[in-house]
Amino acid sequence: MPIDVSNTPDMYEIDATGSFTFNTKVGVRNDPNMDATPIIYYEPGESVNYSQKLKNGNHLWLSYVAASGETHYVPYVNTDTGEYFGTDSNASVQPIVPPTSTGTGTGTETGELGSLTGQAGADVADQTPDGTTLTESGQFTFSEPAAGRASTDMDAEHLDSWSIGETVYYNAKIKADGHYWFQYVNTNGSTYYVPYATISPFRYYGTDSNPGDPVIPQKDTGTTTTGTPRSHTGVDTAMPAMDSNPEREYIGEGDQYIYPTVGSLTLLSNAWGRAKPVMDPNNKANQIRLYEKNTLINYTGKLFNDNHLWVVLRNGQYLPVSTYANAEGNNMQDDDDPKNSSSYGYVTGDTGKVQPIEEYWPYTLVMKHGMTDVASWETADETITNIDATQEVIPSNEEIQAMNQFAAEIDATATDDSVSIAYITDTHVDSYKSLASARVLRSMQLMSYFANHYGVDLIVHGGDLNDGVKPKDLSEADIKRAMDTFKLSHRPFIVLQGNHDDNSGYARDETHYNGNQVITNNEAKPLRLDQFSQWLNVPTGSANPNNAIFGSYDVPNSDVTVLVLDGFDMPDYTDPTREQFRHGHTDYSDAQQNWLTETLAGIPSNRKIVVFDHIGLAGIGADSSYESHWENDIDVDTRYENTHAKSYQDGIKHSRAMYDKLTNYQSSHHNILGFFAGHTHRDNYKLSGSIQFVTSLCGIADRGDGRESRPLGSLTENGWGVIQLNPSKNQVIRHRFGPIGEDNQIAPYTDPNYFLKQWTIPDN
CATH class of the missing domain: 3.60.21.10 (Metallo-dependent phosphatases)
Structure with missing residues (x-):
């Protein structure tokens, strides 16, 4: 069945990530044009990870950046026949502008890309994906200073500038990063982007010879008070700035990460305070002070190093309090005071009863939350890997199928x-x-x-x-x-x-x-x-x-x-x-x-x-x-x-x-x-x-x-x-x-x- 793209302009592009697995041989091109000569081919069973989708001609295309740094394009569906060339992990997102509504026309029903301007467009802009491009030309005269950039990112470096009264000649409009942008060709031949409006709170930065913004009009969903059905799928809020780092700080053996833990303990035998957390009995210079049996020790940190558990003293010295073999056990609490202290190794009455050795994988194979048979739930791989929380997950085929079924149930x-x-x-x-x-x-x-x-x-x-x-x-x-x-x-x-x-x-x-x-x-x-x-x-x-x-x-x-x-x-x-x-x-x-x-x-x-x-x-x-x-x-x-x-x-x-x-x-x-x-x-x-x-x-x-x-x-x-x-x-x-x-x-x-x-x- 043909796919209705009658309201979608050529080169209409959206940001979308996913994986596409081909079921037929498909050519990769340097331009999203079927007349262009393929440079390589994807064979049946092969997959591509893409970063954008676009419509051009009678095909929808995937785009991705190759190892060479060049952007490549591969068609994934023929819109005339409706034939898909494989399976898409992100099939719910397509570079298609919905057909124009046949309603009476209130300015809020689904309509043509670029038909809205000003506050009317800004009111529904959050439902238009970033990267949406309106291919049209015109000129814009600025009423306030503006800066051109190499990308549609407000944090990008300023490479060009306009003063009040100056004019830019543009060839496209783009919605991105909370703004509307012009795409234009700089005098040096490079393609640059300059913002021409802030979406919220809305304001234009000047006057446009060809009004119309890169916003997809949305059908008025109404409320229960009007009797008009509403969508229960929400609206796109755009993505706020990310703050996290997927790389975790190493806290295991040998790196001397110090757990900040304040407490006290009593020595059961003599022990040397050392300048470094290493035993090295031949290095007398490392032994600073001898602490005798029954001495009450106050500490400010703990770490595991050189096969020993150490406490950090207030004077900066390191004191060994147990071997790893002793600290590895889980029965370390003091029988006389099991709630508030521990006895182990060379000490008793440790008020910081949980030791660092219990806090990092893979040393703690016995879970503390009712799970006695670890193998019943964990994978064979015992290594925790970093997870980049700033990147959208790529679901498996099983997960896509489950989400399709889940959405249908709802x-x-x-x-x-x-x-x-x-x-x-x-x-x-x-x-x-x-x-x-x-x-x-x-x-x-x-x-x-x-x-x-x-x-x-x-x-x-x-x-x-x-x-x-x-x-x-x-x-x-x-x-x-x-x-x-x-x-x-x-x-x-x-x-x-x-x-x-x-x-x-x-x-x-x-x-x-x-x-x-x-x-x-x-x-x-x-x-x-x-x-x-x-x-x-x-x-x-x-x-x-x-x-x-x-x-x-x-x-x-x-x-x-x-x-x-x-x-x-x-x-x-x-x-x-x-x-x-x-x-x-x-x-x-x-x-x-x-x-x-x-x-x-x-x-x-x-x-x-x-x-x-x-x-x-x-x-x-x-x-x-x-x-x-x-x-x-x-x-x-x-x-x-x-x-x-x-x-x-x-x-x-x-x-x-x-x-x-x-x-x-x-x-x-x-x-x-x-x-x-x-x-x-x-x-x-x-x-x-x-x-x-x-x-x-x-x-x-x-x-x-x-x-x-x-x-x-x-x-x-x-x-x-x-x-x-x-x-x-x-x-x-x-x-x-x-x-x-x-x-x-x-x-x-x-x-x-x-x-x-x-x-x-x-x-x-």
Whole structure:
């Protein structure tokens, strides 16, 4: 069947990455023109990794940069016949402008590329891919200075310039990097690019002789209030700047990475303090001071080197405290004080009870999270490899097929007012801990790929983004990697705060209450909150003294409001006690409680609400007490919101207050469709106070529900899905990505007894 490209101009080009496997012999050319002579051929079964797609003549083309640095073009489909020349890993993205609408014409329906100008075009520009090119000529006179560049990148070097009143003669217009650009030929014969407008906030830099911008008009999707069906696939937000580095700092044996851990221990034998962390008994100059048996030692760091575990003393000396053979064991805790200290090697009473040897792969083959048979889930390769979180993942054929099926499942249950929210929680990213804690980055990239290419309205991460059991610098690097995976989605995203995210697990348990290793509220803000505050409406100043992650988000063009709560809304402490770490309990500040009251009061009754929090609330399933009860009541007493520890009771009261505010509101409005949490690493649910509460399994494959059946490299390693909201029906449907189980609905690693697939909230 022919492909309709009647509205697509020749040389219309889009940025698109993927892999194409040919099923027939196809020629590669230096120009996207079938009349050009092929320079080489792809044979059946061979593949090409491409970086762009374009339409020219009666073919669609792939382009890529060869090893020589030249750009090559290869056709992949004949638009006259509709014949594809193989299989595309990114088949959902095509360089085709949709046909002109036959509607009455409001300026917002699908139409011709370049038919929009000014603010009307800017309003829908986020739905036009970067790289979209409008091939037309004209001249533009600048009303402000401008600079030409070798690429459509605002950070590119300035190679040419215009003053006020000067004119550029252009041959094409391009949308890229938040701007519209002219393509022109410089006097030196080179092709350059100059921006002529900023898209948001919109402004032209002068006057165009041939008005019309490189924007694809979009069909007006309407809202439920107009009765016009809306798209549940969202709009492209463009990709923010990336911050992460795929190269991990080496922290293993021999490189003398010092774990910043403050603690003390008592020597069981004499030991020499040394200038360097090497034993070398023949080098007397290396032996600085002899520390005698029973000496109390205070240290500021640990490392593993020369087959020994060392502590770094305050005077800069290195003191050996164990051999590797002794430190390798997992039974190092002090029998007299198993909670707060360890005895091993040459020492006793070490307050920093976790040793560096336990913190980097491949030395820790025995996992700490319930996985006794490591071989049951990990691949044969025991090496953690770097994952570049700034690059879009290239899915396998199996993953493409699964995503096609997943998208079809979502479409089949969608209503005219559906809203789709991609959801993952408790990924515990750690680029060093285990194969699963590193590879979960790829799972997050795959979810972003689905969001970008198949479409969702919003991405929500439910908290515990990173594992938080590493030195602060390493955890901060992992936070950047994780945040960058969501930027690849080209969709609005929100990341909640969990108890692991501030690194307090490392600070509290592995470096003896060292507040310097906590990622403070002010440090966390640019790393996390500032990355998505353009979408989440977050209170500031005295209304949010801890820079906590709570706020609201109205899904565009819908009747849905998302409320985000922060169950770890706490101040920082310079010298914290055990009870002052997020890693141990939940809390909600007075400011957040007041915000929830005011926000609920201001939401129109015709809007539907969904609530996200990392942790459940005190009182779920209870009649009068604070203790919660879920369908699966395993470990209820140990949950942070239920603990009976006296020092945590204020936080539990505040948690119950949040529960009461929500359920009291629901009793009169009946418009809260659901409350979604993580934290427990297991699927669970409970209808309480007329609100449907659910928790979800973790995103990391080696912990929580289903870990025995989530091998790395398989579809089941993924722990994400899509929450589908059908507001007019008061309905929620949860779609989980992965191979379809026996019930043809739920992935096989999901326990149907505790995974609530769908529900409806009664109107009264």
